[in-house]
Amino acid sequence: MTTAGDTEPFEGDDRQYSPTRLQGWLQEVNGPERARPEQYTRAELADLSPRAFLLHNDNREVWHANIGPIKTPQLVALHEGLREVVESNRQDGDKTKPAALLDAYPGLGKSTAVREYGRRLFRKQVELRGETTPSGHRRVPIIYIALSGNTQIRGxxxxxxxxxxxxxxGDADTLAERAVDAVLSMKTAAIIIDDIHFLAGGKTNSVRMANQLKYLSNVFPVTLIYVGVGVQQRGVLHEGFSGKKNELAQFGRRTTPLTLLPFQINDEEGREHWxxxxxxxxxxxxxxxxxxxxLARDLSDYLYARSTGHFASLMSLINRGCLRAIRSGHERLDKExxxxxKNDAASEESRQELEAAIEAGLLTSRPARRRRRSA
Structure with missing residues (x-):
C-alpha cells in the first residue's frame, strides 16, 4: 500500500540561483541553513521503504555537495582583513575609499570565502539599519558581480x-550613471568584483588595468573588493610603489592586498590545521x-596528496567520494x-610527486604527537 507521501513529487534541496543577480544574491544571503540529514546505521537504512531510501540519499547528496564554508584559519584571517578594510571605510562621499584585493591561486575557495563575508556584512547592516532605506528602497548593503573574459569598462x-x-x-558613462543611482538609492556600501583578472588589459598592460580600476573607485562611492588570480604579478600594485608610473602608484596606494593560502604540512602548525x-x-x-x-587518521596523507592542500579540490574530492559511497552502498570513504x-587536473598533475614524498617518509600530514601515539 502506498501513501500520498510515497508518490508526491520531491524537488530536493537544490538551490539554483545566480548570486550575480539581486534575487539570487538575496537568496544566498537570506536562505535558511540546510538541515543535516539523519545519520542512519546500515540496519536503519535497510528498514526504509524504497521511496524513503531514495529521498534520504537525495538529501545526503545535496548536503555533501554544499558543506561549508568552514572556519579554517585562512578564512578567519581573510575575514579579519576584509573587516579591517571595508568596515573602516566610513569616509564621506567626497573621499575615495581604499579598496581590497584578494589575489590567490585557483582552487582555494576565494569566491566562496568572500561571498560568505559579504553575506555576513549584508545581514549585519540590515539588522542594524533595517530592510528599507529612509527613501523607501530595499536596502542592499553589498553586491556581488563576476567578470567574464576580456571585459571592458562598459561591460x-x-x-x-x-x-x-x-x-x-547605452554607453559606459550612461550605464555608470544608472548604476551609481542604484548604489545610492539602495545604500550599497561595498561591491565584490570577482575574476578581476578578466578585466581587459589585465594580461599585458598593468597601467591600463590600473586606470580602469581607478575609474571605478572614482565613480562609485563604495568600497571595492576585487577577487582575482595573478593580479599582483602583472605589476598593478608593486610597480606603483617605485613611483615609475603615476597610475600604478595611485592604485597601489589605494589598495590593500589580501590572500588565501593553501594548507601546508611543512611544519607542526600546518599539520595541526590540516x-x-x-x-x-x-x-x-x-x-x-x-x-x-x-579522514583525519586513515586518509590524511592520501587526501593531502590528492588535493595538494587546496580547499576547493579537497571538498570536490570528498563530495564525489561520498556520492560514490552512497550509490555503491559502500557507505564509507577509503583508499579503494x-x-x-576523479579530481581536477591541477591536483592530479601534482599528486604523484606528493605521494612519492609521503611514501619515502619525507613528508607527512600527521602531527608529531599523533605519530608518536600510533607508534
Missing part, C-alpha cells in the same frame, strides 16, 4: 546594472559506516573507493 558597468535589474543599454579541517569535515559527513578517524574518484 563592467553593465554587470552592475544587470545585478540591480536595470537596463543595460587535522582540524579533516575532523571538522568528517563530523559533517552522513555515511552509515563512517567512523572516528576515517577514493582511487576510483
Amino acid at each position: 563592467l558597468n553593465a554587470a552592475i546594472c544587470r545585478f540591480y535589474g536595470l537596463p543595460v543599454t 587535522q582540524v579541517l579533516l575532523k571538522t569535515i568528517e563530523k559533517k559527513l552522513v555515511l552509515a559506516d563512517k567512523y572516528p578517524g576515517m 573507493l577514493m582511487n576510483q574518484v
Whole structure:
C-alpha cells in the first residue's frame, strides 16, 4: 500500500540561483541553513521503504555537495582583513575609499570565502539599519558581480546594472550613471568584483588595468573588493610603489592586498590545521559506516596528496567520494573507493610527486604527537 507521501513529487534541496543577480544574491544571503540529514546505521537504512531510501540519499547528496564554508584559519584571517578594510571605510562621499584585493591561486575557495563575508556584512547592516532605506528602497548593503573574459569598462558597468535589474543599454558613462543611482538609492556600501583578472588589459598592460580600476573607485562611492588570480604579478600594485608610473602608484596606494593560502604540512602548525579541517569535515559527513578517524587518521596523507592542500579540490574530492559511497552502498570513504574518484587536473598533475614524498617518509600530514601515539 502506498501513501500520498510515497508518490508526491520531491524537488530536493537544490538551490539554483545566480548570486550575480539581486534575487539570487538575496537568496544566498537570506536562505535558511540546510538541515543535516539523519545519520542512519546500515540496519536503519535497510528498514526504509524504497521511496524513503531514495529521498534520504537525495538529501545526503545535496548536503555533501554544499558543506561549508568552514572556519579554517585562512578564512578567519581573510575575514579579519576584509573587516579591517571595508568596515573602516566610513569616509564621506567626497573621499575615495581604499579598496581590497584578494589575489590567490585557483582552487582555494576565494569566491566562496568572500561571498560568505559579504553575506555576513549584508545581514549585519540590515539588522542594524533595517530592510528599507529612509527613501523607501530595499536596502542592499553589498553586491556581488563576476567578470567574464576580456571585459571592458562598459561591460563592467553593465554587470552592475544587470545585478540591480536595470537596463543595460547605452554607453559606459550612461550605464555608470544608472548604476551609481542604484548604489545610492539602495545604500550599497561595498561591491565584490570577482575574476578581476578578466578585466581587459589585465594580461599585458598593468597601467591600463590600473586606470580602469581607478575609474571605478572614482565613480562609485563604495568600497571595492576585487577577487582575482595573478593580479599582483602583472605589476598593478608593486610597480606603483617605485613611483615609475603615476597610475600604478595611485592604485597601489589605494589598495590593500589580501590572500588565501593553501594548507601546508611543512611544519607542526600546518599539520595541526590540516587535522582540524579533516575532523571538522568528517563530523559533517552522513555515511552509515563512517567512523572516528576515517579522514583525519586513515586518509590524511592520501587526501593531502590528492588535493595538494587546496580547499576547493579537497571538498570536490570528498563530495564525489561520498556520492560514490552512497550509490555503491559502500557507505564509507577509503583508499579503494577514493582511487576510483576523479579530481581536477591541477591536483592530479601534482599528486604523484606528493605521494612519492609521503611514501619515502619525507613528508607527512600527521602531527608529531599523533605519530608518536600510533607508534
